Amino acid sequence: AKMEGKNTYKFFNEDIRKQLERNLLIENELRRAISNGEFFINYQPKCNLADSSLIGLEALVRWNNPLLGIVSPAEFIPIAEETGLINDIGNWVINAVLYQLHQWQSSGYPLAKISVNVSQRQFKENELVDYIEKCLTTYNIEPQYFEIEITESLIADFDLIIPQLTSLKNMGVGISIDDFGTGYSSLNFINLLPVDTLKIDQSFIRGLLSNRKNNLLVKTIIDIGNNLQLKVVAEGIETEEQLKELINLNCHFGQGYLFSKPLAADKIESILFKKLML
Ligand code: C2E
Ligand code: CA
Ligand code: CA
Numbered sequence: 001a002k003m004e005g006k007n008t009y010k011f012f013n014e015d016i017r018k019q020l021e022r023n024l025l026i027e028n029e030l031r032r033a034i035s036n037g038e039f040f041i042n043y044q045p046k047c048n049l050a051d052s053s054l055i056g057l058e059a060l061v062r063w064n065n066p067l068l069g070i071v072s073p074a075e076f077i078p079i080a081e082e083t084g085l086i087n088d089i090g091n092w093v094i095n096a097v098l099y100q101l102h103q104w105q106s107s108g109y110p111l112a113k114i115s116v117n118v119s120q121r122q123f124k125e126n127e128l129v130d131y132i133e134k135c136l137t138t139y140n141i142e143p144q145y146f147e148i149e150i151t152e153s154l155i156a157d158f159d160l161i162i163p164q165l166t167s168l169k170n171m172g173v174g175i176s177i178d179d180f181g182t183g184y185s186s187l188n189f190i191n192l193l194p195v196d197t198l199k200i201d202q203s204f205i206r207g208l209l210s211n212r213k214n215n216l217l218v219k220t221i222i223d224i225g226n227n228l229q230l231k232v233v234a235e236g237i238e239t240e241e242q243l244k245e246l247i248n249l250n251c252h253f254g255q256g257y258l259f260s261k262p263l264a265a266d267k268i269e270s271i272l273f274k275k276l277m278l
Contacts, residue, residue: 026076029065030085034092038065041096042262043114045271046233046255049247054271056113058149058255059097060262061089081121090122095135098146100265102139109272115147115176123160129167136171147174149199152183158192169194176233181221190228198225202236205256208245215245222251 033039043057063071080086097114104111122128136143148168150161165175176197180186181204190198200221207214218234225232234246237256246254260271 023079026068026071026079027083027085029067030063030076030080030083030089033063033065034088039063039089039092039096040264041093041100042264043268044255044262045260045268046115046253047259049234049243049252049254052259054112055253056115056147057268058262059093059114059116061093061117077119081119084121086119086121087125090118090128091131093117094132098135098139098141101141101145104269104272105141109269111141111145112272113145113147113174115149115174117178118148118150120150120153120157120161123157123164126164129164129171132168132173133171143172144174147176147197149176149178151178152180152186152189162193165194176231179235181217187224190224190230195230197231197233199233199235200251202256205234205236205238205242205246208242218246218251219249222246222249226250 040062041059042062043059045054046056046058047053048055061073061077063073063076065071077086080089093116097116101111101114118128132146132148135141136146150165169175174196175194176199177186177189177193177195178199179201180198182201183189189195198221200218204214204218204221208218209215222232231253232251234242234251234254235256237243237246237254237258239258242256243254243258
């Protein structure tokens, strides 16, 4: 038994060492990823649940590295946040999205609103608002076609973010709370911030039909959003049953594999014309 214990300990150390090595490798490779052109963006449709028509797109960054292959943002975004690399990556994403809107606008496509995920760290240097404004001007895009998604982990620094969110809101840029319900003080968050949209976290949608408590929580979030005249978007809808139940609970908007996975920009173009999904 003692031997086993020692072995477990050794394997445990080994796992941690491997993890640290991989994180270091990711960090090193991330430093050159922008200049090497390794990032691209996929767009996931957001739909009106009543008729599956397109109401917007979420931009999701993808990283294809020669050494590591495709690395999930769930793995590299936290490392980018810790190292500060998220500022350059985040700006790259904002620029790429507004350039894409510019391309579509120039080609005569009807535009859909695109939302971009923004990390807390991107508010620190107080340059985010100017950067977004600069890109909107450069690419001649109306601000109502652009939205940011922020998570409740931002709660750490209200004094820092409220003025910046207010500037964006006054500019006409949309503000969406991502993973709503998973943070510590969601209600305070929507009370204090100039928010337009709540996105119900996909973990809540997963238990929608199997768990009564879960169902009641989703119902309550939808009611709060509707009562405050916020747009409520359910994330991670995968089945017809989940869709029916969400409609039943008065949720009007959603996204998930049932409608579409995140797609490359050229795959989105036919959808923009039809403005219809499924
Ligand atoms: P998120 O913002 O909550 O994005 C939703 C994630 O759920 C995406 O994963 C999406 O592909 C996935 N998803 C969508 N529909 C379904 C579904 O029906 N079922 C399931 N199981 N999953 C679904 P992805 O693209 O791997 O992104 C993971 C996270 O990485 C995002 O979570 C977001 O927090 C972060 N992220 C992605 N792009 C960016 C970015 O440009 N900047 C920042 N700061 N974070 C990003
Ligand atoms: Ca998001
Ligand atoms: Ca989310």
